[in-house]
Amino acid sequence: MKAQLDISYLGLVRNVLGCQGEKIEATPGLTIRDLLVILVEKHGEPFRASVFKSEGKLRSTTLVCVNDRDIDELEGFETKLESGEKISVVVGVYPPEGG
Amino acid sequence: MEAVLGREDVWLHSVCETCFAFCGILAHRQDGVVVKIEGDPNCPASAGHLCARGQAALISLYDPSRIQRPLLRTNPEKGIGVDPKWREISWEQALDLLTEKLQKVRAEDPRKLVIATFDHYALGVMIRPAWAVAFGTPNSDWVGYYCGNYLHASMYLTNGSFHSDFDLDYCNYAILLGNQQGFMGGLNANVAARKMAEARRRGMRLVVVDPVGTNAAAKADEWVPIRPGTDGAFILSLVHILLNELSCYDQEFLKRRTNASYLVQEDGGYLREGPKGKPLVWDRRSDGAIPFDESNADPALEGSFVAGGKKCRPAFQALKDHVKNYAPEKVAPITTIPAQTIRRIAKEFGEAAKIGSTIVIDGKVLPYRPVAVNIYRGAGAHKHGTHTALAVQTLNMVVGAFYVPGGHRGINLLGPSGRWAPGMTDEGLITPPAAIGRAARYYDFDETPPEDLGHREVFPISTNRSPIYEINLVNPKQSGLPYTPEVLIVCRRNLMMCNANPEESAKMLKQVPFVVNFSTHIDEVAEMSDLVLPDKHFLERFDLFPNRYTHTMSPHTGHFYWGIRQPVVEKPMGEAREWIDVLFDVAERMGFLEDVYKLLNMTLELKDEYKLDPGARYALEDIYDRWAKSLFGPEKGLAWFKNNGYHKVPRSVEEKYPSPFIRPRFPIYFENFLRAKRSVEKVANHLDRKLDLSDYQVLPEWKPCAAYDDVSPPYDLFVVNFKLPFHTLSFTTQNPWLSDLAEHNPYAYKILINAETAKRKGVKDGDAIWVESAAGKVKGEAKLTECIHPEVVGIAGVFGSWAKGKPVAKGKGVHFNTLLPINMDRIDPVSTGLDSCIRVKVSRAA
Numbered sequence: 001m002k003a004q005l006d007i008s009y010l011g012l013v014r015n016v017l018g019c020q021g022e023k024i025e026a027t028p029g030l031t032i033r034d035l036l037v038i039l040v041e042k043h044g045e046p047f048r049a050s051v052f053k054s055e056g057k058l059r060s061t062t063l064v065c066v067n068d069r070d071i072d073e074l075e076g077f078e079t080k081l082e083s084g085e086k087i088s089v090v091v092g093v094y095p096p097e098g099g
Numbered sequence: 100m101e102a103v104l105g106r107e108d109v110w111l112h113s114v115c116e117t118c119f120a121f122c123g124i125l126a127h128r129q130d131g132v133v134v135k136i137e138g139d140p141n142c143p144a145s146a147g148h149l150c151a152r153g154q155a156a157l158i159s160l161y162d163p164s165r166i167q168r169p170l171l172r173t174n175p176e177k178g179i180g181v182d183p184k185w186r187e188i189s190w191e192q193a194l195d196l197l198t199e200k201l202q203k204v205r206a207e208d209p210r211k212l213v214i215a216t217f218d219h220y221a222l223g224v225m226i227r228p229a230w231a232v233a234f235g236t237p238n239s240d241w242v243g244y245y246c247g248n249y250l251h252a253s254m255y256l257t258n259g260s261f262h263s264d265f266d267l268d269y270c271n272y273a274i275l276l277g278n279q280q281g282f283m284g285g286l287n288a289n290v291a292a293r294k295m296a297e298a299r300r301r302g303m304r305l306v307v308v309d310p311v312g313t314n315a316a317a318k319a320d321e322w323v324p325i326r327p328g329t330d331g332a333f334i335l336s337l338v339h340i341l342l343n344e345l346s347c348y349d350q351e352f353l354k355r356r357t358n359a360s361y362l363v364q365e366d367g368g369y370l371r372e373g374p375k376g377k378p379l380v381w382d383r384r385s386d387g388a389i390p391f392d393e394s395n396a397d398p399a400l401e402g403s404f405v406a407g408g409k410k411c412r413p414a415f416q417a418l419k420d421h422v423k424n425y426a427p428e429k430v431a432p433i434t435t436i437p438a439q440t441i442r443r444i445a446k447e448f449g450e451a452a453k454i455g456s457t458i459v460i461d462g463k464v465l466p467y468r469p470v471a472v473n474i475y476r477g478a479g480a481h482k483h484g485t486h487t488a489l490a491v492q493t494l495n496m497v498v499g500a501f502y503v504p505g506g507h508r509g510i511n512l513l514g515p516s517g518r519w520a521p522g523m524t525d526e527g528l529i530t531p532p533a534a535i536g537r538a539a540r541y542y543d544f545d546e547t548p549p550e551d552l553g554h555r556e557v558f559p560i561s562t563n564r565s566p567i568y569e570i571n572l573v574n575p576k577q578s579g580l581p582y583t584p585e586v587l588i589v590c591r592r593n594l595m596m597c598n599a600n601p602e603e604s605a606k607m608l609k610q611v612p613f614v615v616n617f618s619t620h621i622d623e624v625a626e627m628s629d630l631v632l633p634d635k636h637f638l639e640r641f642d643l644f645p646n647r648y649t650h651t652m653s654p655h656t657g658h659f660y661w662g663i664r665q666p667v668v669e670k671p672m673g674e675a676r677e678w679i680d681v682l683f684d685v686a687e688r689m690g691f692l693e694d695v696y697k698l699l700n701m702t703l704e705l706k707d708e709y710k711l712d713p714g715a716r717y718a719l720e721d722i723y724d725r726w727a728k729s730l731f732g733p734e735k736g737l738a739w740f741k742n743n744g745y746h747k748v749p750r751s752v753e754e755k756y757p758s759p760f761i762r763p764r765f766p767i768y769f770e771n772f773l774r775a776k777r778s779v780e781k782v783a784n785h786l787d788r789k790l791d792l793s794d795y796q797v798l799p800e801w802k803p804c805a806a807y808d809d810v811s812p813p814y815d816l817f818v819v820n821f822k823l824p825f826h827t828l829s830f831t832t833q834n835p836w837l838s839d840l841a842e843h844n845p846y847a848y849k850i851l852i853n854a855e856t857a858k859r860k861g862v863k864d865g866d867a868i869w870v871e872s873a874a875g876k877v878k879g880e881a882k883l884t885e886c887i888h889p890e891v892v893g894i895a896g897v898f899g900s901w902a903k904g905k906p907v908a909k910g911k912g913v914h915f916n917t918l919l920p921i922n923m924d925r926i927d928p929v930s931t932g933l934d935s936c937i938r939v940k941v942s943r944a945a
Binding site for chain 1: 227232545546547697704
């Protein structure tokens with residue numbers, strides 16, 4: 001049985017994709033890394049350029065969350081996904097700045 | 100609420116916002132009127148004390164000049180002194196108009212919206228991480244030019260935090276370089292002032308290096324007047340004397356806690372174990388190169404070696420060789436500080452560091468290095484300010500005075516009870532914890548073309564690219580961006596007074612088709628705006644946890660703490676609203692509020708039971724209640740904070756002095772600058788721009804700013820700006836009590852000029868004089884004094900308001916920023932900090 005994943009796009013990545021989100025069916029137990037490969041294949045260069053700085057490296061302003069938790073606090077790219085989970089891909093999250 | 104004989108008489112917890120210390124306050128309200136504001140004894144940020152600004156805040160709450168209702172401009176002509184011909188409109192009309200403008204730009208390209216604010220709380224908690232992201236604009240970090248933007252990135256890089264601070268509990272010898280930490284300046288000003296007084300009573304020697312004999316200088320053991328823009332040369336000379344003349348440095352700290360032992364090649368790069376491998380050190384035991392993190396190594400700090408056929412030397416040796424260029428005899432004519440004074444201060448600093456000594460605190464044995472040099476805006480607001488800040492950090496590190504008792508430290512490197520800790524690069528170097536510096540990790544750079552007005556990818560080692568916003572707004576076609584800004588939202592940010600020359604700022608504002616300003620007054624920006632919306636005074640506003648780990652919470656408070664800024668009056672004046680709330684209304688009208696909520700669920704890290712339902716609508720108070728309960732449990736919701744003010748947790752020894760307890764090392768050699776340079780060059784090529792990349796160097800250097808070399812007559816003097824303890828930027832100038840203080844202060848509204856210099860120019864005390872730079876000129880009253888460098892004139896604060904809507908402030912004092920030009924030659928090429936080191940001529944006004 002396929003896993004149903006609910007993906008939201010927020011911030012600058014939405015500007016280039018033109019959609020708020022989508023539902024994706026995938027193999028259960030796939031990782032965030034696998035999902036991002038699927039999304040790059042599906043959405044092509046605009047998505048890749050918006051989210052990644054180079055092969056396998058997110059831009060410093062990209063935030064990927066699973067059920068609202070930063071993957072950095074989970075297992076990073078190796079975080080496993082189960083059916084019904086909500087994944088957010090956000091671009092444009094900047095460090096606390098000012099001065 | 101306590102009733103006395105049927106009359107209301109209550110004290111309410113809140114948080115001050117007349118500067119960026121965010122002290123806890125108690126507001127005394129009788130029969131609906133606030134009659135007194137005091138420091139909240141339960142607040143670690145104020146410890147029950149409050150400065151003049153905080154106490155005077157209540158009079159500004161009732162200022163009759165405040166805007167009462169939304170105002171629409173009817174005069175299409177804009178300019179300084181041009182009457183906007185306001186028409187009062189309803190909030191409904193204002194929201195319709197704002198929504199229409201924002202809908203248009205969001206449909207065309209959301210990046211056409213720009214937000215400029217110095218409202219740290221709203222920006223940091225609600226706007227930047229949520230509202231602006233949901234809208235789709237990256238242009239929301241146009242903050243001030245007035246603080247430490249040359250400095251913050253240097254701190255993130257070296258101490259893993261936003262700030263420069265030092266341990267007044269144990270420090271015995273402090274050098275304040277262009278700042279007044281401990282004299283109502285800097286972090287947690289009220290606490291720091293008391294600790295400074297206690298430290299001086301204890302015998303701490305204080306040396307203030309500044310062109311102006313400031314309040315700090317007046318109370319110091321020694322004031323060292325320095326020529327503006329030469330601080331870096333002075334500090335590097337101290338480093339040279341310690342390393343090359345006195346051999347006074349902390350070998351253990353440098354070997355174990357920094358990258359000083361990493362081998363560097365002739366091209367400046369690390370010698371690595373393979374192309375992308377670990378940096379190597381020279382192990383004196385095995386007499387060979389080994390990875391830096393190998394246990395039981397005895398790394399060399401000095402010497403030169405050949406490893407793998409490549410010539411190399413430890414980074415520390417490179418530093419030692421580098422600073423030989425800063426012999427006191429060479430630096431004295433640059434700084435005007437005599438060579439023997441430089442030598443004496445270096446010797447005193449080195450001896451006071453007590454290298455090798457330890458101290459026991461709470462049963463833990465810690466290195467004891469009771470010295471620090473502290474830097475802020477005055478020393479760094481120059482063309483090469485990043486290098487000055489890095490030189491300062493180098494000095495703190497060579498004596499080991501880094502996150503140990505008595506020494507320099509950043510803030511909040513370790514979170515309460517292990518909630519966060521710094522990160523570490525593959526090279527073993529520190530990066531800020533995500534909680535206080537997400538993405539401020541300056542080791543791996545994006546090479547994509549910039550999308551934002553600040554050109555983030557062109558200036559990757561910076562926390563604030565605000566001057567670039569201005570340069571790009573004035574010349575949008577030259578910015579290389581695929582859009583031109585159309586809507587500008589401004590709140591609590593005086594773009595006319597606190598930038599550079601106002602005529603230049605006016606040109607910039609006129610470029611933007613629709614400017615909306617949330618403001619308490621028709622100030623200088625409001626006069627240039629299309630729509631002005633009445634903003635709440637801070638004493639009318641709700642903010643949960645305004646004391647943020649990133650910006651306003653120093654270890655010298657002894658605690659971590661969470662408080663509330665709540666309204667201390669029943670109703671705001673007129674129809675004033677909180678701008679976050681207004682923007683949430685707009686998001687609802689435009690249909691993206693659910694995305695704002697989704698983002699808040701992530702960024703506030705709300706637990707499942709407190710998450711915001713994207714389909715619902717919450718008042719700000721509801722959101723804050725959920726946030727508080729999510730963090731502290733169901734008993735500590737908003738009601739608890741309203742009644743109790745602060746929740747606080749004492750800091751452990753590890754949280755105050757983390758250096759001995761963490762693995763990441765502090766960089767004293769900036770190999771990553773070579774990578775930054777290559778990356779910036781690629782991005783600049785994308786934009787077809789030629790940039791000066793020469794400041795991306797591996798070791799700090801002093802370089803003259805433009806004013807240093809510009810000796811062409813008649814611009815024979817420098818002008819500098821300095822801070823007073825009872826005013827903050829331009830926003831306290833409309834307060835009548837604080838204005839009264841300034842009028843009675845002999846320096847606040849005057850132009851300081853050295854008595855000898857004035858005599859030479861025929862200027863007498865009290866004369867009206869002109870001060871003129873290539874960018875502009877200002878007139879004021881001369882104040883002759885010994886307390887300023889002979890080559891310098893000094894202008895305090897951000898005075899000289901001209902807006903009719905600020906009748907108290909209007910026409911008082913002198914506007915320093917009028918003298919500042921703004922262009923790419925006048926910014927620090929790394930941080931983008933605006934160079935405020937300017938040559939001027941002085942003449943008597945007729």
